[in-house]
Amino acid sequence: MISKDLLKLPGADLRRSITIGVLQAVGALAEIFMILLAIFGLGQLFGLAAPIWVAVFVTDPLTAIIWLLALAAIKCLCVMVANQTALTLSGRMSEALSQDLYLSLFDPTQAASAQGDEGRKPNQSLAMLSTEGVKSVCSYFSTFLPALVQSLLMIVVAALVLLPLNWAAGLIVILGMLALPFAANMTRSKEVATQVEHMKKYDHVGVRFEEALRGLNTLKIFHADEREAQQLSEDSEGFRKTTMALLAGQLRSLIGSDGVIYIAVILATVATIFLQRHNPMGMMTAVVVAVASVRLFTPERQLVYLTHAGTVAIKQGKAIAQARSLRTTTSTTTASNATEGSAAPASAPDAVPSPAASAAPNAHLFSGISAEHLSFAYPNGFQALSDLSFNLPPTGHFALVGASGSGKSTLASLLAGRLTPYEGSVTVDGAELASLPPERFIDLETVVTGNDHLFTGTVRTNLDPAGLGYSDEALTQVLLQTDLLDLIAGRGGLDSPIEQAGANLSGGQRQRLSIARGLLRHSPVYIFDEATSAVDREHDQTLASLMDQLGRQSLVITITHRLAGVRQADRIFMLDSGRIVESGNFDQLASQGGLFAQQWHEQDRLENLTAEGQQPSPSCLSRFPRRPPSAPHPSQHQPPSLPTLSKLPAPSPP
Numbered sequence: 001m002i003s004k005d006l007l008k009l010p011g012a013d014l015r016r017s018i019t020i021g022v023l024q025a026v027g028a029l030a031e032i033f034m035i036l037l038a039i040f041g042l043g044q045l046f047g048l049a050a051p052i053w054v055a056v057f058v059t060d061p062l063t064a065i066i067w068l069l070a071l072a073a074i075k076c077l078c079v080m081v082a083n084q085t086a087l088t089l090s091g092r093m094s095e096a097l098s099q100d101l102y103l104s105l106f107d108p109t110q111a112a113s114a115q116g117d118e119g120r121k122p123n124q125s126l127a128m129l130s131t132e133g134v135k136s137v138c139s140y141f142s143t144f145l146p147a148l149v150q151s152l153l154m155i156v157v158a159a160l161v162l163l164p165l166n167w168a169a170g171l172i173v174i175l176g177m178l179a180l181p182f183a184a185n186m187t188r189s190k191e192v193a194t195q196v197e198h199m200k201k202y203d204h205v206g207v208r209f210e211e212a213l214r215g216l217n218t219l220k221i222f223h224a225d226e227r228e229a230q231q232l233s234e235d236s237e238g239f240r241k242t243t244m245a246l247l248a249g250q251l252r253s254l255i256g257s258d259g260v261i262y263i264a265v266i267l268a269t270v271a272t273i274f275l276q277r278h279n280p281m282g283m284m285t286a287v288v289v290a291v292a293s294v295r296l297f298t299p300e301r302q303l304v305y306l307t308h309a310g311t312v313a314i315k316q317g318k319a320i321a322q323a324r325s326l327r328t329t330t331s332t333t334t335a336s337n338a339t340e341g342s343a344a345p346a347s348a349p350d351a352v353p354s355p356a357a358s359a360a361p362n363a364h365l366f367s368g369i370s371a372e373h374l375s376f377a378y379p380n381g382f383q384a385l386s387d388l389s390f391n392l393p394p395t396g397h398f399a400l401v402g403a404s405g406s407g408k409s410t411l412a413s414l415l416a417g418r419l420t421p422y423e424g425s426v427t428v429d430g431a432e433l434a435s436l437p438p439e440r441f442i443d444l445e446t447v448v449t450g451n452d453h454l455f456t457g458t459v460r461t462n463l464d465p466a467g468l469g470y471s472d473e474a475l476t477q478v479l480l481q482t483d484l485l486d487l488i489a490g491r492g493g494l495d496s497p498i499e500q501a502g503a504n505l506s507g508g509q510r511q512r513l514s515i516a517r518g519l520l521r522h523s524p525v526y527i528f529d530e531a532t533s534a535v536d537r538e539h540d541q542t543l544a545s546l547m548d549q550l551g552r553q554s555l556v557i558t559i560t561h562r563l564a565g566v567r568q569a570d571r572i573f574m575l576d577s578g579r580i581v582e583s584g585n586f587d588q589l590a591s592q593g594g595l596f597a598q599q600w601h602e603q604d605r606l607e608n609l610t611a612e613g614q615q616p617s618p619s620c621l622s623r624f625p626r627r628p629p630s631a632p633h634p635s636q637h638q639p640p641s642l643p644t645l646s647k648l649p650a651p652s653p654p
């Protein structure tokens, strides 16, 4: 029941768990003394004798009341300190574990590894662990282990309290306490198997439900929703059955342990009555034995109840430990590959930034990003990037543009350390990208995408999800920069609610809030991957100049389809089929007559049409028609005229 793997997890603090258990045991001891004093004190009122070591505390009613109050105060104090310690322990552990799992989620090698249990994608397994898993591991340390410690200490308490009252009763209760785990665990192996089955089904149903919900539109379009609903209801029925089996198992354990408790309490009471039948204190002692024994068994009974949760916690804790070790191994391997292998040359251990730099990334120290003959192919062999060379200085606004599928997001993901292995070399702040640990990317880069998650909570909790405690002034500043201040002020300010996934905001407002959140990080690099795709034109302009401004102190890389948004960018890279085909500032590219110029003129024309109230749909304005892969590069021949809306063929009927 004590797992070494769990003890090594970040935030795990066995000492605190033991402290909680000890405090609870001291509280229980105080409570049992209260029972003793109350019963014998009451007996004395009716002229019944009390043992000499109890009688001194209940010489008169006032003394008895004072002692009872003192014991109640000790009990309350113990409970309060134990609760506070448990809260601190689970808070710290939850933060440390979540952060650690976040690094695993971020780890490209792990995300690309084989499928998890039950066909789950590795990231889905990690996401489950970071919610359910973290919760249950935290309660293992803050509830289960303390209950275990308290149960063990209660044997000592039983010896201290009951043996002096009646040796036989004390012995029976202690034997009962030792026998209880065996009675509760009689069907243990079967129940562990049920537990494991239950967890698998739980994960499976959860993931399937989530997938179905995300893909509901697609399921409907393909008339697959009914079949999926059928499958979900079958899976849910299976889950319900294992849940019932699990509850039945828990009930069996509790019945087994209750049986032992009843037998022990009855035997102890009867033994006291029998052995002290000639003693004037006999009856009162028997009452005390009965009541105190029930209290002595309480922690152990609670432990039986918690055993199931403890089993789950151990399994999930082991999975978390495994995810961590996988990350440690892969990042070490990647780093050594990058140092030794040809795929990622140029990296030497001393090229990795110093810990001081990691702890306090500073735009002035940051030396930029550069790539030499960088190529990347996805695991299925698709060559998404080919032979890219560029040099991005520590500050400036750079834009990646190009048709859909040209490789912009792939390049952004690669620069954010999410895609490996690559060929050629790419250095971030002087160190080969493949050798950088995930933590370093988090320090250096802020990646904001168009569909970043917003949490159920408030504006403040969304801007500061890690609870770093930014000042109201800092939060207000970023809301102002993203043109959200009036809106948020009108809704009640920083503590106004944000519904699930930002449902009470428009798409553009959600994106602006995500950008505001990113701005708070003050990182040396910002990557905005279609971060403003749903933002209206008016705000798009504000954000474009915000990014230009941000580029004066950081390295800003924006990926966008809307070329008007990068007019002031220091350099624009035009990608086509994974290659940089044009680069320069806006005016240079627009006057070059190449692919960029073509797309700019087309967009400009469509935007003007819309501005004049003519037909083309707004969605069309932000998307380029994609050049067929077989078509030659536009720089090699006269630019073909791109199809306008009126020239596009009408969609054929299904």
Ligand SMILES: Nc1ncnc2c1ncn2[C@@H]1O[C@H](COP(=O)(O)OP(=O)(O)OP(=O)(O)O)[C@@H](O)[C@H]1O
Residues within 6 Å of the ligand: 378, 379, 380, 382, 384, 402, 403, 404, 405, 406, 407, 408, 409, 410, 411
């Ligand atoms: N996981 C993957 N496995 C295989 N191929 C992929 C994968 N992800 C993307 N691709 C392919 O890589 C190419 C580049 O994709 P990428 O997402 O980088 O394009 P993009 O320029 O960002 O497109 P968009 O503007 O539509 O977002 C595309 O042809 C895409 O189909």
